[in-house]
Amino acid sequence: MKAMMVSTVAVNLIMAISLQMLWGLVNTLQIIAHLPMIELAMPQNAFIFFRTLTGLTQLEIIESGPIYEKLMTFDENEEALTSNFEQMGYETKTAILNMGPIFMYFCGIIAFMIIWKIISIVLRLFSM
Numbered sequence: 001m002k003a004m005m006v007s008t009v010a011v012n013l014i015m016a017i018s019l020q021m022l023w024g025l026v027n028t029l030q031i032i033a034h035l036p037m038i039e040l041a042m043p044q045n046a047f048i049f050f051r052t053l054t055g056l057t058q059l060e061i062i063e064s065g066p067i068y069e070k071l072m073t074f075d076e077n078e079e080a081l082t083s084n085f086e087q088m089g090y091e092t093k094t095a096i097l098n099m100g101p102i103f104m105y106f107c108g109i110i111a112f113m114i115i116w117k118i119i120s121i122v123l124r125l126f127s128m
Contacts, residue, residue: 006061008022009022026057029053029056029057030057032050032053033050033053033054033056033057034050034054034088035050036050036084036087036088037082037084037085037088037090038084039082039084047087047088050088051087051088051089054088054089055089058099058100058101058102060100060101061101062101062104063101064100064101064103064104065097067104068096068097072096074092074094074096074097075092075094078092078093078094079091079092079093080092080093081093
């Protein structure tokens with residue numbers, strides 16, 4: 001499923017189709033994937049399906065857990081809000097861990113913007 005999501009993004013970028021439709025798809029999938037957290041009664045196989053869907057909607061291309069363990073320390077004794085949250089992959093109340101790789105993507109974008117700004121300033125100084 002991860003490969004399907006990544007390939008869909010790649011094909012959409014190559015074909016220059018509007019990304020608004022793609023983000024609309026991801027938004028809808030996020031809403032559907034998080035339905036079990038509102039205490040709806042559903043069978044266990046549905047929870048497994050929604051757990052897989054949650055991984056797709058979080059854009060988990062890379063595994064973020066080992067990276068977070070090496071870079072940061074978190075409270076190990078913290079528990080999930082409810083059992084439904086724990087079954088859906090939100091094992092803690094720490095937002096960074098629950099965001100998964102999205103936090104890493106955000107930090108990467110910020111770092112890229114800072115590096116881009118520094119390079120543009122250096123190029124402006126040397127071009128004069």
